[in-house]
Amino acid sequence: GENVEQHPSTLSVQEGDSAVIKCTYSDSASNYFPWYKQELGKRPQLIIDIRSNVGEKKDQRIAVTLNKTAKHFSLHITETQPEDSAVYFCAAPTDSWGKLQFGAGTQVVVTP
Amino acid sequence: EAGVTQSPTHLIKTRGQQATLRCSPISGHTSVYWYQQALGLGLQFLLWYDEGEERNRGNFPPRFSGRQFPNYSSELNVNALELEDSALYLCASSLETGEGTRELFFGEGSRLTVL
Numbered sequence: 001g002e003n004v005e006q007h008p009s010t011l012s013v014q015e016g017d018s019a020v021i022k023c024t025y026s027d028s029a030s031n032y033f034p035w036y037k038q039e040l041g042k043r044p045q046l047i048i049d050i051r052s053n054v055g056e057k058k059d060q061r062i063a064v065t066l067n068k069t070a071k072h073f074s075l076h077i078t079e080t081q082p083e084d085s086a087v088y089f090c091a092a093p094t095d096s097w098g099k100l101q102f103g104a105g106t107q108v109v110v111t112p
Numbered sequence: 113e114a115g116v117t118q119s120p121t122h123l124i125k126t127r128g129q130q131a132t133l134r135c136s137p138i139s140g141h142t143s144v145y146w147y148q149q150a151l152g153l154g155l156q157f158l159l160w161y162d163e164g165e166e167r168n169r170g171n172f173p174p175r176f177s178g179r180q181f182p183n184y185s186s187e188l189n190v191n192a193l194e195l196e197d198s199a200l201y202l203c204a205s206s207l208e209t210g211e212g213t214r215e216l217f218f219g220e221g222s223r224l225t226v227l
Contacts, residue, residue: 006154034213034214036216043221044202046215089154097214098143098160098162098214099167100214102147102154103154105153105154
């Protein structure tokens with residue numbers, strides 16, 4: 001299978017709270033897991049990524065965790081701010097490193 | 113440095129026609145990727161080109177095709193257009209890092225509308 005499943009599809013959080021988005025993948029050979037953020041009307045942009053030899057990676061208010069055994073990885077956003085409102089996509093390579101499959105996306109809405 | 117550029121920005125066609133979309137990668141990037149983003153849906157992998165060759169394709173019918181030119185720019189062709197082909201087509205490019213990671217730099221996309 002080549003699926004990357006992402007949950008939830010929508011997430012509404014109050015400013016200052018945390019947001020967690022979860023993804024599962026099927027290709028056990030996958031070794032690279034990026035997260036992209038797409039603001040309304042704009043292009044997707046990489047915000048953080050993790051390789052399979054690392055269990056967790058942090059960059060200021062965002063962090064990604066990876067569980068290779070369970071084949072899932074998660075994005076954590078702490079102290080959410082209105083500018084975090086966007087669609088977030090997880091991704092994983094399947095079949096070959098250049099075939100990056102994206103999850104269906106999570107619409108995050110941060111309310112003041 | 114210029115980012116990934118795509119043309120046209122918008123394209124309107126009728127069923128059965130053909131559409132051609134173009135993409136110029138960031139200078140020095142040799143890999144080009146095409147994704148389809150239908151309204152409200154995610155990014156569906158279409159094609160990956162590297163060094164002028166098609167390396168992989170997604171689960172799309174053969175009427176979706178493309179090529180990569182010697183200057184690494186790329187073209188996506190969609191033949192026999194159907195209504196459900198209406199979508200934003202995103203092109204991305206990447207640079208070989210030698211570490212197994214690939215940051216994709218996306219263009220603004222070409223909005224194709226099939227009437």
